[in-house]
Amino acid sequence: MIPWRIRTVRGPRCPLTARRRVIGSRDRRSRLAWSASSRASRSLARRDRACSSSRAGLGRSRSRRGAALVEGRSRVTRVELQHGGFLLFHDPFLSPDEASAAFAALLVEVPLRQETIRLFGKSILQPRLSAWHGDPGASYTYSGLSLLPHPWTPALSVLRARVEEAAACTFNSVLVNHYRGGDDSMGKHSDDEPELGQDPVIASLSLGARRRFVLEPKKGGEKVTLELGEGNLLIMAGTTQHHYRHGVPKQAGRGARMNLTFRRICGVTRP
Incomplete structure (x- = not known):
């Protein structure tokens, strides 16, 4: 029995056209009740279309400039790279209570473990716990680590439906990363593996402690630093994975955090 459910309460929608470098203002318009069998979830499951930036409706109307816009329940800030x-950047996406309930449910449902990866010819333990979930056949390989998907849990299924609506595309897999404290981290990398396809859309949902998220251009230029707090949703789209690396550095004294990065593995038929 899921102790929490999501039901989307719709508000007015607008084009995601804002340009802004400062991230983090809050707007508590989020009104979510939890319902795993929402109409949005069923319609998204039926359409199951390919999820690239050009087809996901994420690149519309870039010419307009202005402050962050409110799309439905959350404040949406667009950052051009x-x-x-x-x-x-959706802030907030989940309320603090909803994010806390999701965190607790995932700690019970998800088989988190510390994986061994290959970097620069050496085998090392990842400085965090992780788990890979997805549709049957949605396998994923990175840093010498090959992952077969665990089934979707009740909590992950509910969160997937909500994130799919915000991203305007479907996802068939998710990487769950659990940062046990400030000493856990993620090195800078790009999510550009072949199985993710051209210009992948990566939707990153944060739960728990606030952590710094850094994007840096591969060939020099301005870095972008975001403070990702509880219940925030960050969508990386367009050519971001081709031209940028991103990571989560160590931060002393920070508490536990969980991050869910929803992805689409090419060539997998959704059940």
Whole structure:
């Protein structure tokens, strides 16, 4: 029995066209009740279309400038990057109570473990716990680690439906990362593996402690630093994975955090 459910309460929608470098203002318009069998979830499951930036409705109307816009329940800030990459930052996406309930449910449902990866010819333990979940056949390989998907848990299924609506595309997999404290981290990298396809959309949902998230251009230029707090959703789209690396550095004294990065593995038929 899921102790929490999501039901979307719709508000007015608007084009995601804002350009802004400062991230983090809050707007408590989020009104979510939890319902795993929402109409939005069923319609998204039926359409199951390919999830690239050009087809996901994320690149519309870039010419308009202005402050962050309110899309439905959350404040959405658009950040333009180099060479056609861009970010969409939803703050808040889940309320603190909803994010806390999701965190607790995932700690019970998800088989988190510390994996061994290969970096620069050496085997090392990842400085965090992780788990890979997805549709049957949605396998994923990175840093010498090959992952077969665990089934979707009740909590992950509910969160997937909500994130799919915000991203305007479907996802068939999610990487769950659990940072046990400030000493856990993630090195800078790009999510550009072949199985993710051209210009992948990566939707990153944060739960728990606030942590710094850094994006840096591969060939020099302005870094972008975001403070990702509980219940925030960050969508990386366009050519971001081709031209940028991102990571989560160590931060002393920070508490536990969980991050869910929803992805689409190419060539997998959704059940």
